[in-house]
Amino acid sequence: MSESELDLRSTQSSAVTEWSDGKVRRLDDFLVGEEPLLIQLGDQSLTVTMRTPGDDLELAAGFLFTEGIIKSREEIVSLQRPDGLDSENSVVRVELNEGAITRSQAPKRNFVANSGCGMCGKTSLASVYTPGITRPNPDLRLEPQVLCGLPDSIRSAQTLFGKTGGLHAAALFDTNGKLLVLKEDVGRHNAVDKVVGWALMHGLLPLSQSVLLASGRGGFEIIQKSLMAGIPLLASVSAASSLAVQMAREMGMTLVGFLRGRRFVVYCGEERLGLVDTINPAATIHSR
Numbered sequence: 001m002s003e004s005e006l007d008l009r010s011t012q013s014s015a016v017t018e019w020s021d022g023k024v025r026r027l028d029d030f031l032v033g034e035e036p037l038l039i040q041l042g043d044q045s046l047t048v049t050m051r052t053p054g055d056d057l058e059l060a061a062g063f064l065f066t067e068g069i070i071k072s073r074e075e076i077v078s079l080q081r082p083d084g085l086d087s088e089n090s091v092v093r094v095e096l097n098e099g100a101i102t103r104s105q106a107p108k109r110n111f112v113a114n115s116g117c118g119m120c121g122k123t124s125l126a127s128v129y130t131p132g133i134t135r136p137n138p139d140l141r142l143e144p145q146v147l148c149g150l151p152d153s154i155r156s157a158q159t160l161f162g163k164t165g166g167l168h169a170a171a172l173f174d175t176n177g178k179l180l181v182l183k184e185d186v187g188r189h190n191a192v193d194k195v196v197g198w199a200l201m202h203g204l205l206p207l208s209q210s211v212l213l214a215s216g217r218g219g220f221e222i223i224q225k226s227l228m229a230g231i232p233l234l235a236s237v238s239a240a241s242s243l244a245v246q247m248a249r250e251m252g253m254t255l256v257g258f259l260r261g262r263r264f265v266v267y268c269g270e271e272r273l274g275l276v277d278t279i280n281p282a283a284t285i286h287s288r
Contacts, residue, residue, distance in 0.1 A: 040093040060092040062197030066225040068130040075100040136232035137208035146177040206230025
């Protein structure tokens with residue numbers, strides 16, 4: 001099954017009943033596609049994740065990288081969709097070199113994830129942290145005005161969200177605000193993996209000169225995947241969690257939340273936005 005055929009399954013039409021100000025009518029609406037994807041390591045099952053069909057090879061590559069199973073594109077011997085399988089059974093089969101295969105077996109993890117969880121299947125608290133994370137580029141700088149313009153840049157590119165209203169997005173930008181790539185998925189961690197997989201397959205890692213904008217909240221799994229890809233600045237349109245902020249601070253990442261219109265909050269890493277010298281300590285208040 002080709003990627004174009006998968007893209008056709010990214011949305012589905014469904015009859016719904018609409019109530020609007022006392023008026024009832026039947027109409028057709030679009031639903032975001034959500035189907036399981038099996039990633040096989042050789043003939044063995046590695047993980048099943050619920051995702052929106054499309055960009056499955058990039059999703060698999062990004063997953064392998066952000067989970068620390070591979071460290072470079074060269075560790076992938078082959079990445080393909082097996083022949084002869086029923087089109088309803090989405091499978092990506094990967095062959096890795098020996099070093100990566102050994103890495104995939106420790107720490108032990110039952111790799112089963114739903115569309116809302118990038119941490120599902122971890123078998124211990126220690127295994128939540130992916131080995132190999134390094135501090136991102138400290139020299140990246142981004143103008144606050146450029147940051148505020150990023151959400152507007154992706155709205156016209158979110159074709160699936162425009163049809164369904166039910167998708168997360170992850171978008172990669174350069175420091176001039178140019179959109180490099182945007183990926184959509186029913187799972188926000190999958191959208192990030194698709195971006196990282198795209199960068200991996202194009203030889204662009206680490207993304208030390210890039211900014212990532214993620215829809216939804218800035219959760220721990222999104223922070224960790226971004227750090228694995230070397231992203232220095234992560235922004236989201238919603239709040240960040242306590243563990244996400246803790247990790248971003250420890251690793252020297254710039255973490256932005258509530259990026260809406262002409263306002264945002266910075267949890268850490270203000271220096272990349274040129275805000276350190278402009279902060280007035282006397283004006284500190286509780287924002288919510």
